[in-house]
Amino acid sequence: MPSLDFLLTSAVVVVTPGAGVLFTVSTGLAQGRLAAAYASLGCTLGIVPHMAATAMGLAAVMHAGALAFQLLKLAGVLYLLYLAWATWRDRSAFAADPAAPTRSPLRLMGKAVLLNALNPKLTLFFFAFLPQFMDPADPAPMRQFAALSAVFMVMTLGVFVVYGVLADAFRQRVLASPRTQNALRRGFSAAFALMAAKLAASER
Template identity: 30%
Template sequence: MVSFDTLLTFVGAATLLAWVPGPDNLFVLTQSAFFGRAVGMYVTLGLCAGLIVHTIAVSLGVAAIFQTSQTAFDALKIIGAVYLLYLAYKAFTSEPDEPESRRERAKPAWQMFVRGVVMNVTNPKVAIFFLAFLPQFTTPERGSVVLQMLTLGGVFIVCAFASFALISVLSGSLSRWLQRSSQSRLWLNRAAGMVFVGLAVKIATSHR
């Protein structure tokens, strides 16, 4: 089992890292501001579900493939970049609908959940990060390393959920102001599209 002191240090590091600007928290921020805090929470749950996949993969050693195989790494990051560009296209081409109709389109929770999952799972940098980060807090003398890494991954997910949920609440409060007029909604569409393009470029140009 992970020692209490190590766990406290890990919680501090995980919380800090969750707030460092990156694809996941920026994704939560834009979706919350665009559709409201409830949608931001759906995206947050999706992202955390993706983190579960990465935690299990790293703990079982599967993520090592992405560290040793350039082809696997490139394939996954291309999938992620293409998906983000698709979201950017949808944002750039969407019309500034009335707030009521926009909320209707944003209602399906499963769609926003899936967006979060895809966003996280198709980012190979998360798997590489977990592969490099989690083992630093394990001690073979304290038992199964796999169990320790699963525990640490679970703690990281809790920290990420708390941080992303707070981001969702804070940015979601902007949605009321941004949706008062068609002009503000149009600019929000464009801003969201630019963020998606930026994230796509970031993932596409990432290196192992």
């Protein structure tokens, strides 16, 4: 059973806005709650490679290998810049049209998975975070690690879905204004670009 400290700490981590939250909210605003749910699922699945890396000890290699970290960081920066450019370019992104078809769920999930999978800070985060809440006397540490990871992923999915639902509610009330649509498009584009700059400037 996860400790209360683990649940509270995980909740703070998950609720804190980051690239995944930004992508989910922008998707909810542009395409509605169903699309936001797909984005939430993709962001959650994007955690799996980092969990696997931590479980296999690859996080230690990442921590020691500056080149591996820098290459993955570069890929993450470029992908965030691509999202900034694509959001800026798509003038219909936040046009409220209830009759418009939802974009491909697989495409949405794929973009969300890449967004989190290409963030090297997540591997190092889990390498430092999860062991703090594991019992060193547990005879099955991998089972304990898997259980904590599963709880964290469920919390991530739940919180991101809530973000998406709130974004959809905002969309229904406000996005009839072209001025608001343009402001949101530019704002989210700038936010993705700023996150790319933050990741590029980050140290281990």
